[in-house]
Amino acid sequence: MEDFERQLRNALARKQEPPTFEAKVYAAVAAQRSGRGIFWRWATEGAAVVVIASGFWMGYQHENQQRAAGEAAKARLEVALRITVTELSKIQKTVRTSTEDE
């Protein structure tokens, strides 16, 4: 059995890695580092774009709300003016009638 195990050790003796192996590992490590750098740059730029877009969106929403409030106030004023004009016409008519009677 010992002899057979020695044969197995011979058969499974360590092999030499290819001569370019070490260089390839360092290249892969460098690529991984720069990949991580690119990721963080994209993440930072992406976050900046989101913040700016949010600012624009909030400004747009605020402007819309103000415009809507202005429109509503204008409509209310128009209604009030219309009511006043109607009331004034009624009063004028009453005054004219009473003057003619005298």
Add this chain to the structure above:
Amino acid sequence: MTFAEVLGANQSMVFSLAFHFLRDPGAAEEVAQDVFLRLHQKFDELEGPRHATFWLRKATSRRAIDYVRKRGSRATIALDDIAEPSSAEQPGDPLLNRRLRQLIATLPEKPRMVMVLRYQEDLMPEEISEILEMPVRTVKSHLQRSLAMLREKIDRSLGDIR
């Protein structure tokens, strides 16, 4: 301990583990590179050269087994066509060595990795059990069964030659 020192001291071990398990020099190189890349990511967590070697054996075993599972039924290189990477010295009968490697390659994944760790790295069953996270008795049982099978097939091959 620097990454360069660990790489220099262990690259032959990692490549050989992957090669003897996968029997494909290209795949072995891919697996070994991936293992060292992961080592670089985890380098700060390692406690010393011995821990680094243990970590590398464990990561290589796991990664090589995963590689075979992912490759699945994809066509593999015929065992006779494999170009053997060079080694410092080749003791023993080259034909017998080749035949033994071919037979080991036919073993299922776990017993094959147990054999490679036992006879390439000269590890004891207890150490193999830690690396492969399996009970010591399972390691011993894989070894016994694989040895019996290999002996039987080698004896039969030699009988055919005689």
